[in-house]
Amino acid sequence: MIGFGDAIRNAFTGYATFSGRSTRAEYWWFFLFNVLVSLVAGTIDSVVFDVGQNALGTIAWLALIIPNIAIAVRRSHDIGKSGWWVLWQFFAWLLFVIPGLIMWLYLRTRPGDIGPNQYGPDPRNDSQEYSYSGEAEEPTDDSSSDGINCPACYADNKPESKFCKKCGGGL
Numbered sequence: 149m150i151g152f153g154d155a156i157r158n159a160f161t162g163y164a165t166f167s168g169r170s171t172r173a174e175y176w177w178f179f180l181f182n183v184l185v186s187l188v189a190g191t192i193d194s195v196v197f198d199v200g201q202n203a204l205g206t207i208a209w210l211a212l213i214i215p216n217i218a219i220a221v222r223r224s225h226d227i228g229k230s231g232w233w234v235l236w237q238f239f240a241w242l243l244f245v246i247p248g249l250i251m252w253l254y255l256r257t258r259p260g261d262i263g264p265n266q267y268g269p270d271p272r273n274d275s276q277e278y279s280y281s282g283e284a285e286e287p288t289d290d291s292s293s294d295g296i297n298c299p300a301c302y303a304d305n306k307p308e309s310k311f312c313k314k315c316g317g318g319l
Contacts, residue, residue, distance in 0.1 A: 152177045159215045162222070166231055168268045170222035175256060178219050182212055225267035226260035264309070269316035 150158070155177030162168070189205040197203060221231035233255065240248035263270050295304045296319050298312035305312055309319055 150174050150177065152180070156181050159219050162218060163215050164218055166218050166221045167225075168222050169226040169260065169265075169271045170219050171226060171260060171271050172223070172257065174271070175219055175223040178215070182216065185212065223256060225265075226271065227255065227258050228261050228265050228267075229255065264311040264316075266310070269311045 150171060150173045155174045158170070158174055159178045159181075185208050186205065189208040190202070193202050193204045217234060220234045220237075224231055224233045237248065237252050237255065240251050242248075260272070261270070295306055296309060297304055298317055298319060300317045301312060303312055305319060311318055
C-alpha cells in the first residue's frame, strides 16, 4: 500500500498525466493533502489578509487543479471507467448535490480492477496472476504455451494479454 509521501510524489510526478491508473490509497492520500493545503492557506489568508480575502487559497487551488483532475481520471481508469466520468461527476455535483456526492463516493471508494485492464497494468504490482473470476492463482511455469513474449523483458504472457505481467509494458 502506498504511503502519504509517495502518493503526493506520484501525484506531482504525474502532474498532467491523464493515462494509467491510480490506487484508492493514492487518491485518498492526495485528497487529504488537498484538505491540509486548503486549511493552511485559509488560516494564513485570514491572519495576513482580511477575512474574506482568499489570495493564497486561490493560488493553491490553481496549483492543485490539474493534478486533482489527473489523479481523478487515473482513479477512474483503475475501476475500468473512462476519464469522462470525472466530467459527469462535476455536472452531478452542480445539478444534484446529494446524488453527485453518492456517485463520487461510490466511484472513488470502489476497489480497482484486479490485474491489467484497458487503461494499463495494475498499479498494486501484485506478483500473482488472477483468473477471470477474480481469484488469485499461483503463477505457473508453462514453457510450452503459445503465449506472447514481451519485447522489453522477454517474459511469456497469455495470448489475450494486452500488457506484460512482469514489467507492465504493452504487448
